[in-house]
Amino acid sequence: MFAVFKKELKSYFLSPIGYIAIGLFLLVFSVFFYITTIEVFALDLGSLYYATAMYGLLFVVPLITMRMFAEERKNGTEQLLLTSPRSITGIVLGKFLAAVALIAITLVISLIYFVILTFFGDPNIVTTLVAMVGFLLVAMAAISFGMFTSSLTENQIVSAIITVVFLILPWFLPNISTIFSEISLIDKFAKMSSGLISITEIVGLLSFTVMFILFTIIVMQRRKALK
Amino acid sequence: MIEVKDLTKKYGDFVAVQDLNFKIEDGEIVGFLGPNGAGKSTTMNMITGYIESTKGDIIVNGYDISKKPKKVKRQIGYMPESTPLYSDLTVKEFIRYMAELKFVKRKDRKQEIERILEQTGLVDVQNKLIKNLSRGYKQRVSLAGALIGNPEVIILDEPTVGLDPKQITEIRSLIKNLGKNHTVILSSHILSEVSQICEKVIIINKGKIIAIDTPENLENKTKGKNTIILTVEDNNNNMKNINEKIEGIQEITLEKDNEDGTKQYKVISDKDIDLRKKLFEVLPKEEITIFELKQGEATLEDAFIKLIEDDKSQQEDENKKKSKEKDEKKNKVKKDKQEGGKK
Known part of the structure; x- marks a missing residue:
């Protein structure tokens, strides 16, 4: 697992994708930092993380997940991985954690906004950290879904589009029926972004993540028989 | 293992x-x-x-x-x-x-x-x-x-x-x-x-x-025949009649007419007959000078092609058999029907 994790994280920065992902994230962060805090004289970073999760993840997650398995399949390097004495579970987890680590790096950088706020007042570090953890949980759920779509196809664009659609649908669907808000990842982040630790929502996000990691493992294992 | x-x-x-x-x-x-x-x-x-x-x-x-x-x-x-x-x-x-x-x-x-x-x-x-x-x-x-x-x-x-x-x-x-x-x-x-x-x-x-x-x-x-590659200088064109002088030759074919006046022949005989010694003895008597004489070896290439063709023809035979049996069955059914109709 660790070998795959290390290599995956490294290859984000060997191609422009890692830099673009972090850059894009910070751009969205900065824009919302102005809109949600500076402009309204707020000292709370919750809505910054909420807005970034809503608009930032939409672009960044498909960008980093689309290549995970699709690229390996297209280039045939999948053959190297699957004939190595590593378990499929280890490979999937290694790739998943590398993508999570990329988001975590951005989150660490985003502490800059907290530091900036300390010049103007006394923002609460605990609520900020809770919002960051919540943000990471939403990102993990979105990554697990993106990874799953990447394992289904050898076309990265297809994977990216499915992921974007999945992340964008909850914006509109609740207008049709409130049932759909249940599948919305971002809705599960609402409480945590304001600093509340909500067990139901943490469990909800984590189980969503675990489910799609398992789906990915199953797809990879079944493909062996179908190939 | x-x-x-x-x-x-x-x-x-x-x-x-x-x-x-x-x-x-x-x-x-x-x-x-x-x-x-x-x-x-x-x-x-x-x-x-x-x-x-x-x-x-x-x-x-x-x-x-x-x-x-x-x-x-x-x-x-x-x-x-x-x-x-x-x-x-x-x-x-x-x-x-x-x-x-x-x-x-x-x-x-x-x-x-x-x-x-x-x-x-x-x-x-x-x-x-x-x-x-x-x-x-x-x-x-x-x-x-x-x-x-x-x-x-x-x-x-x-x-x-x-x-x-x-x-x-x-x-x-x-x-x-x-x-x-x-x-x-x-x-x-x-x-x-x-x-x-x-x-x-x-x-x-x-x-x-x-x-x-x-x-x-x-x-x-997979070697079926013995092949000898022979390059000679033969001004009187005596090679034409050589198969009458040496027993066991199945076929002589002219492979190449070289620019320097020599000719390359392929001599084919049965699997267990080696003609090299006889060729060395007889050809000089016929005023033919041997420039080169070597045994043509069956290569793996030949083996491969032969094996695959054998396999193919076997399959074709089987397919023919099968289709024949099918036809026979069909005819039988037809016959039975016709006979049944007559009754």
Whole structure:
């Protein structure tokens, strides 16, 4: 697992994708930092993380997940991985954690906004950290879904589009029926972004993540028989 | 030791590989030979655990691949046909990654990577990005990936495709060296390559094994006639009547009329008759000067083509039989119906 994790994280920065992902994230962060805090004289970073999760993840997650398995399949390097004495579970987890680590790096950088706020007042570090953890949980759920779509196809664009659609649908669907808000990842982040630790929502996000990691493992294992 | 029993792979109705049975002993170099689409790569992919078989067992050094895949994969180094590589990595980074994937211990890793770089002749390009390498070097990087960690079994799918002649000889001698303390399986459709490197040849056609033997035996088995290539200077054109003077000649054909006035003939006789001695005795008497005389050898090429054609004609016969039986049955049914109608 660790070998795959290390290599995956490294290859984000060997191609422009890692830099673009972090850059894009910070751009969205900065824009919302102005809109949600500076402009309204707020000292709370919750809505910054909420807005970034809503608009930032939409672009960044498909960008980093689309290549995970699709690229390996297209280039045939999948053959190297699957004939190595590593378990499929280890490979999937290694790739998943590398993508999570990329988001975590951005989150660490985003502490800059907290530091900036300390010049103007006394923002609460605990609520900020809770919002960051919540943000990471939403990102993990979105990554697990993106990874799953990447394992289904050898076309990265297809994977990216499915992921974007999945992340964008909850914006509109609740207008049709409130049932759909249940599948919305971002809705599960609402409480945590304001600093509340909500067990139901943490469990909800984590189980969503675990489910799609398992789906990915199953797809990879079944493909062996179908190939 | 690798044991393959009743190995079958089906894609829907299409049978890619059917009931393969063979054994490969430790330290053997075995060649898989067959035309394109014969099932060579499919078989190799199953042995390496990349794809699952529909039926049958693969046992590598006592471990069944379907039950202990990790144990089996640890003992195998595989170079796939398309030589897939991570083009963003440098040669050294790629080999290090493969070493990590294959559980090469941290303290041995550096030494092992250096050994492989040297063995495959990659020392000079070790810090280059793989995407900037030429095809021949990429092939070597892929081979290095298979060799790292010193696995007992090395499986190479068409290792010399796309290389220039010098590289081919290099890779071949490398494989021969590997055979001293590894079991090597390689696939190829270049027959001369297989006869040069391998101790055993498995010929596959349309997913079935049609022969397992040493290259020499295969050549002998399929040799039908004795051929002699003869170059002579023959100003009076006495060669015309030579088959009257020497017994046992089945056929003489003029192959080439050389510019220097010599002519090359092909003399064919029965399998067990060697005409060389007689030719040496008789031709000078007929005022024919021999410039060159050599035995034409049956090559593995001939063996291969013959075996595949035999297999084809056998299948055709079977198909004919089947269709004949079908026709007969149909006719019978028709007859019965007609008779029934009459009654």
